[in-house]
Structures are given as C-alpha cells and as structure tokens.
Amino acid sequence: MSALGNNASMRSLVEEVAVVGISCRFPGSDTPEDLWKLLKRANSAVSYIPDGRWDNNFLRGLRESESQIIQRGGFLADVAGFDAEFFNVSPREAAMMDPQQRLLLELSWEAIEDAGIRAQQLSEARAGVFVGVGGDDYSTLVREQGPDGVSPHTFTGSLRSIIANRVSYFLRATGPSLVVDAGQASSLVALHLAADSLRKGDSDVAIAGGVTLRLTPHHSLAAHRFGALSPDGQCHVFDARANGFAQGEGGGAVVLKRLQDALADGDAVYCVIRGSAVNNDSGGSQLAEPSARAQAAVIREAHRLAGSNPRDVAYVELHGTGTKAGDPVEAAALAEAIGSLRQAGSPLRVGSIKSNIGHLEAAAGIAGFIKTALCIRSGTLVPTAGFRTPNPYIPLDELNLHVQTSVEEVELDEPTLLGVSSFGVGGTNCHMVLSAAPAAAGASGHAGSTRPASLSxxxxxxxxxxxxxxxxxxxxxxxxxxxxxxxxxxxxxxxxxxxxxxxxxxxxxxxxxxxxxxxxxxxxxxxxxxxxxxxxxxxxxxxxxxxxxxxxxxAVPPVKPVFVFPGQGSQWLGMATDLIDASPAFAAALQECADALAPHIDWDLRHALRGGTDAPDLERVDIVQPALWAVMISLTR
CATH class of the missing domain: 3.30.70.3290 (Alpha-Beta Plaits)
Incomplete structure (x- = not known):
C-alpha cells in the first residue's frame, strides 16, 4: 500500500458533486463489474466489426488493406436489441430510433437503479440530462434507403438532440436536457456541464454520459485516410509503437448529485468531482494540431476552480490515443502542469482506457471517467494494456511521469486527487479533478468495487x-x-x-x-x-x-370503470321509468339533465320517457338523442 498524494485545501460541499450511480456498455464489458475485471487483467477488447454490421458492397469497393484496417476496433456484439415495451415505445417507432437513443435509455435506467433512485422520484425533482454525442450514422443509413425509408417516426428517431430528450421524456425529468458535440471531448464536457448545472441550482440530480455507435464504415474510412487509425488496431498509449488509435464504440452514464445532498440522503458515493474546466487551443499551425500550452492551461484552471493544488494529483487518466502527434503533446502538458510540481522520484502515474477498449470518440471521456471512478472506489490503480517501451519522444523520467503497468493498491482516500482529460480534434480541451468521497459517504459503501443493483x-x-x-x-x-x-x-x-x-x-x-x-x-x-x-x-x-x-x-392495477353509451336505435317507450321511481340517485341525475335541457326544448323529458297520448314522439331525432343522453348519464351516476 503506497501513499500517492496529500492535499489539505479547504472547500465547500456545496461546490462539490458526487457520483452516486454508474452504468456502461463498452467493448468486452456490459456492466461496471465486467469493465473492472477487464481493466485489472489488462485485457484488450479490440477485435473485428461484427458480421452483418456494415455494407459489404461498400467494403468490397475499398483496397484490401483499407478494408482490414477500418474493420478492426472495439465493438459491441449487439446494437439492435432493445426492450421497447419497457420504455413505452411502439415496435414501429423503436425500429426508426437511432440505436444511440436506445442505448442511452438503457444506460440511464441502469445508472439510476445503481444510484438507488426510483424513477418516479425524478419527476418530482429537477433532473437534468447531459449527453456527449458526435456521430449520426443512423441518419446516413436512413438517407441511403431513399424516400421509402422515411416514416412518421424518422424525424424524432434521427435527431441528435432527441438522444437526451428521449431520456427526459421517459423519466418525466424537467431539468436541462441537451446533447453536446465537442468532438472527442464531448462526453467529458457534458459531464462538466452537468456538474455546473448542479452547482448553479439548475438541476437537483443529473444524468451525464455519452454514446458512440459505428453503424456505417464512412467515419472509420475518413479517420483512416486522415491518418488517425492504427494499422494494427491497437492504442499503444505513450508506447514506442504508437501509430494511431483503435476505434471503439459503446457508452456510459453516471448519476450526479451535489455532495451535500448525497451525504444527507445516505448515498454510497463512487467519487467526488472537485472541479473541471474547458478551453480551446485557438488553433495551431493546423486545425487538428494539439497544443501543450492549452492542455496545461485547462488542467491548471480545473485545479483553480477546485481550490486544489496540481502537485497533489496521484494519477491522471489520459486522453491517451496512442497517436504520434497527440501523445508527446499531452505528456509535455502534464509535465508542465503537474509533473514539474512533484518531487523528483515521485512521478505522476498515468494511463488510458483506450488501450483496453479503443477510442470511443464522443464517448471516450465518460469511459475514462468511469474507469477512474472505479479506481477511486476500490483504492486500486490498473494497468495500461500493452505498454512495453516508452515512446522515444516522451522522456518519462525527465517529465516526471510513470505509465501505470500493474494492478496496485494505493491510498486514494480523500484528500488524494486524480484527474481525467479529454481532448477534441478541433481543439476543445476538458480536464476534471476527482477525489474520494468524505469518510461519511462510505458508511453504506458499495458492495465490492461496484454495486450492480443498488444493494448497499x-x-x-x-x-x-x-x-x-x-x-x-x-x-x-x-x-x-x-x-x-x-x-x-x-x-x-x-x-x-x-x-x-x-x-x-x-x-x-x-x-x-x-x-x-x-x-x-x-x-x-x-x-x-x-x-x-x-x-x-x-x-x-x-x-x-x-x-x-x-x-x-x-399485482393487478386498480381497474377504473368504463361506460359505453349506445347510439340511436336502442330506445323504447317507457325506458328507465322503473329507475325513476326506484332509484333516488337516478331520479336526481335525470332531473339535472331535464333542467339542463329545458332552456333549449319545448317538451318534457320525463313525459317523453313515460309516453302517453299527448307525450312527445320518442322516435323523433331531436327527442331520442337528448333522451338517450340523459338516461345514460343518469345510469352512470
């Protein structure tokens, strides 16, 4: 057991945000429990695109080398399965919903269950939904079908904004509901906005996360021809073999509360968001060229807002794509903002979940965040999969950095700090400062590293x-x-x-x-x-x-009576007259109807029903219809 940090800064619980629920669907892991096992074993879930996912005619039109490269990555086995009935969606509408909508519905539900929150409670609170999304592959698939592929459900099924709004609708949540597209930083920026919404009081509870599904090969081919994809389909983070990123897909969601509310509610807390910041590098010599200066600045700003000192950070979950250009820049930024402040011989530990599941792009930030939250909760750091030889352009010792390569139990209790970074290709940078929850929040405790069904x-x-x-x-x-x-x-x-x-x-x-x-x-x-x-x-x-x-x-829900009134033709002379004499409730209701009709007719309702030589003709349309209406209303009473 090694101590990795010491921070005694004072801050207000009002400004801190607690993570009280987690769910995920990542390559090789359908639950946080699965993910934790994958991480501890330093396994890679990168393989090949599932059969039948992409258009084979499109793939056959590519060079064989290109086709092989873009088909490698971390993929979910099933993106079509969905319990439409559970979410009150008709089968026809479900078929036209972007699978990213369906996935986020599932993740949101699992996260609130993990948080121990009944869905009905969210309609009584200001619950916000913040989602990072980048791709719209499903819209591409719909367009490729031509006019016949468009249905009454296509409009809401394909809009990216609906990915968040659908969750708010299902949960009857009335807080902010929005989708963030900040490139590869999208989901961590969404999490940043969710935490800020809680601090400002716009939300009392928030669901934040991100989703990415690769439903067509178009984006993958574009990334390859841009030079971003690894030919061998692996993210060699900070490694000499770094040659691009492995693509990945999936999603994750977390439930957030203000820390003071979580403590008051007795919630088991995974970790605490101490502060976060977002900036943009304002462009280098090229649009997609990262900036060490801007990345260091966003880290410092996150700590300023958190009231913490960067030198007290024990571990940072890297953006860590394994690209030749990105890794050295990120390493230099970390050295400037954190590594240079730490004592020599006490390097900053770093790692990246992309080495396990690939680069989820818009959902990459939430993946790294969830990994870090699980590390904090378990007091364990996990390896960066496949790391062998340091990148020669990243002098780790000189920068005072250390790539985590083993499972290591460490003291991550408060006030030790950890960080999570996520950077977008267009220059949007986001960094988040995390810590363990106060000791009081661990009284209930999660079972093991995570809790599958809010059982703590x-x-x-x-x-x-x-x-x-x-x-x-x-x-x-x-x-x-x-x-x-x-x-x-x-x-x-x-x-x-x-x-x-x-x-x-x-x-x-x-x-x-x-x-x-x-x-x-x-x-x-x-x-x-x-x-x-x-x-x-x-x-x-x-x-x-x-x-x-x-x-x-x-359990059979209470059955409410349904009254079916007959139409014209069911009348007969003398109908209801026995009830007029025998039932005071019926007689009183019929009299109310008669009084209501009186200003509009020149005949007597009771006389018409009883009949007689001078009674109005019950077969007349202008008499039978008001008479039937009055009898049915009185029977209902």
Whole structure:
C-alpha cells in the first residue's frame, strides 16, 4: 500500500458533486463489474466489426488493406436489441430510433437503479440530462434507403438532440436536457456541464454520459485516410509503437448529485468531482494540431476552480490515443502542469482506457471517467494494456511521469486527487479533478468495487432486534421472464460479490430503492449475515423451479370503470321509468339533465320517457338523442 498524494485545501460541499450511480456498455464489458475485471487483467477488447454490421458492397469497393484496417476496433456484439415495451415505445417507432437513443435509455435506467433512485422520484425533482454525442450514422443509413425509408417516426428517431430528450421524456425529468458535440471531448464536457448545472441550482440530480455507435464504415474510412487509425488496431498509449488509435464504440452514464445532498440522503458515493474546466487551443499551425500550452492551461484552471493544488494529483487518466502527434503533446502538458510540481522520484502515474477498449470518440471521456471512478472506489490503480517501451519522444523520467503497468493498491482516500482529460480534434480541451468521497459517504459503501443493483443502501436508523428475524427480499419486474432475470442477477451478486452483505440492509435496499413493477416475488431465508438460504430461493426463482422460500404473483392495477353509451336505435317507450321511481340517485341525475335541457326544448323529458297520448314522439331525432343522453348519464351516476 503506497501513499500517492496529500492535499489539505479547504472547500465547500456545496461546490462539490458526487457520483452516486454508474452504468456502461463498452467493448468486452456490459456492466461496471465486467469493465473492472477487464481493466485489472489488462485485457484488450479490440477485435473485428461484427458480421452483418456494415455494407459489404461498400467494403468490397475499398483496397484490401483499407478494408482490414477500418474493420478492426472495439465493438459491441449487439446494437439492435432493445426492450421497447419497457420504455413505452411502439415496435414501429423503436425500429426508426437511432440505436444511440436506445442505448442511452438503457444506460440511464441502469445508472439510476445503481444510484438507488426510483424513477418516479425524478419527476418530482429537477433532473437534468447531459449527453456527449458526435456521430449520426443512423441518419446516413436512413438517407441511403431513399424516400421509402422515411416514416412518421424518422424525424424524432434521427435527431441528435432527441438522444437526451428521449431520456427526459421517459423519466418525466424537467431539468436541462441537451446533447453536446465537442468532438472527442464531448462526453467529458457534458459531464462538466452537468456538474455546473448542479452547482448553479439548475438541476437537483443529473444524468451525464455519452454514446458512440459505428453503424456505417464512412467515419472509420475518413479517420483512416486522415491518418488517425492504427494499422494494427491497437492504442499503444505513450508506447514506442504508437501509430494511431483503435476505434471503439459503446457508452456510459453516471448519476450526479451535489455532495451535500448525497451525504444527507445516505448515498454510497463512487467519487467526488472537485472541479473541471474547458478551453480551446485557438488553433495551431493546423486545425487538428494539439497544443501543450492549452492542455496545461485547462488542467491548471480545473485545479483553480477546485481550490486544489496540481502537485497533489496521484494519477491522471489520459486522453491517451496512442497517436504520434497527440501523445508527446499531452505528456509535455502534464509535465508542465503537474509533473514539474512533484518531487523528483515521485512521478505522476498515468494511463488510458483506450488501450483496453479503443477510442470511443464522443464517448471516450465518460469511459475514462468511469474507469477512474472505479479506481477511486476500490483504492486500486490498473494497468495500461500493452505498454512495453516508452515512446522515444516522451522522456518519462525527465517529465516526471510513470505509465501505470500493474494492478496496485494505493491510498486514494480523500484528500488524494486524480484527474481525467479529454481532448477534441478541433481543439476543445476538458480536464476534471476527482477525489474520494468524505469518510461519511462510505458508511453504506458499495458492495465490492461496484454495486450492480443498488444493494448497499442502509436503513436510516438501526433496526433493533432484527438480526435474528427472517427478512423478505422483494423483487419486481415488467414480465415473468424479466423477474427471473432479476433473480438470476441478484443470485449471481450474492454468490460472487456479496462480501459482508446483511439481510436487513439488502431487504431495505430492495424495498426502498427499486422501482416497483407488476410481476413480483418474495424470497425468504435471509437472516442477519446468513443469506445462503435466500440465495437458494433466488436460484430456484431464476430457473422457474418451485421453492418453499419463494412466492410469486402479479399485482393487478386498480381497474377504473368504463361506460359505453349506445347510439340511436336502442330506445323504447317507457325506458328507465322503473329507475325513476326506484332509484333516488337516478331520479336526481335525470332531473339535472331535464333542467339542463329545458332552456333549449319545448317538451318534457320525463313525459317523453313515460309516453302517453299527448307525450312527445320518442322516435323523433331531436327527442331520442337528448333522451338517450340523459338516461345514460343518469345510469352512470
């Protein structure tokens, strides 16, 4: 265990922002748990584009070498799957939605569940949504289909702004809702804006993140011909083999609160955003040429706003693309802003998630941020995959930098600082200063390095006398199949990551921090620290087997009566006259109708219904329709 920083600066909780929920979908990792395993093992998820994703005719029109290069990268196995019914989207509309919209809906939901927030609560708060997005490949695909490819849902399905707005609509969130396109810095800039919105009071809770999906080969080919892609499809960050970046796709989302609110709510906090800044390099000799001066300036500004000292930074998650031009510039900027301030022999540790999953461009910043948040939460730094020999243009010792190449447990508790950088090709630079949460925020604690289902929330007060009492575990879902999936997920968590899970805490979290759906189950067997029996019940529920520990059912929502009124032709002479005499409610309602009709007619309603020699003709259109209306209204009463 090594100490990596010391910072005693004072600052206000009001100005700090807590990360209370995380979700991700990255190459080789569908959850934060998967990502953490990938990072600790220093694995690379770079491979080839899934079969059938791109137009083969387009690829056949390229030189073989070009075709091979652009097909390498970190890709998601499935970008088409989507539970449209869960998100109240019709199948036809879902088919016309940009998959980036669909992905962000899923990520946002998973993040708020991880934060222990019921979706209904967001409609009662000013919840903001901030998303970094760059590509619009789906619009390209729609245009290629010609006029027949355009449907009534194409307009909202293809607008980039809707990627954020769709989440706000589904959650009934009323705070700011916007998409940021700042090139490769987009998602970290979105996170910067989300934190600022909380500080200013525009939002009380915020969802921030980014998505990138590579649905056509056009952008990849453009990046290759620009000279940005690595021929071998790997990001050799700060390495002598640096020859371009590996492309990647996916997305991530985080839930933010003001730190003082998170502490008051008893939230488990991944990390704290101390401050952040954005600038632009104003252009070098070329539009895409990075500037060490501007990158150093944005780092210093982020620390100024955070009230912190750059010399106290223990680790920086690099933009780290592995390009010949970008890496040396970023190294020089870090040396100027941080490395030169640290003691000789105590280098600044650096690394980049792009070595694991490729460059997600608009979503790259949120990927690096999530990696750093997991490092802080676990007190562990992870390797930069594939690093071998330092880039000869990056004299690490001279710059007082060190590329992290091993899994290392370190003291990352407050007040140690970490940084995250993200830079756009057009010169937009963003840097963020992070730290661990105050000790008070760790009272509940996440289970393991992350918590898959908000299972670390504790009751607000100790529940005396409950340690030996069986605690029901309550699960719910939108379908029987989904309920089994919930049971399987919780069972897996208990089997692998539960640690010191306590039945009361677990039951309380499931009861109070999850949205409630109609398909429900109660699993018994959890007592105190012994949850083995409950795990057995969950396993049975997951595979649909009966168990004495499990009860399932379906909650039927309250049914409201529906009244169907008949049209003309259903009348008969004497209708409703028995009710006029026998039901005071009916008679009173009919009299109200008669009084309402009186100024407009020259006949008597009751007389028309009872009939007689001098009664109005009930078969007349101008009589039967008001008469039927009055009878139906009175029957309803």
């Amino acid at each position: 929330s504790s009751p607000p007060v100790p529940l005396a006398g409950t340690q030996d009492v069986p605690v029901p575990l309550l699960l719910s879902a939108t379908s029987a199949t989904a309920l089994q999936g919930q049971a399987a997920r919780l069972s897996e968590w208990l089997r692998t990551d539960a640690g010191s899970a306590n039945a009361v805490d677990l039951g309380w979290a499931l009861l109070t921090t999850r949205s409630v759906w109609n398909h429900r189950a109660v699993v018994m067997g959890a007592v105190g620290d012994d949850i083995a029996a409950a795990a057995q019940g969950l396993e049975a529920l997951a595979v649909g087997e009966p168990s004495e520990l499990v009860r399932t059912g379906r």
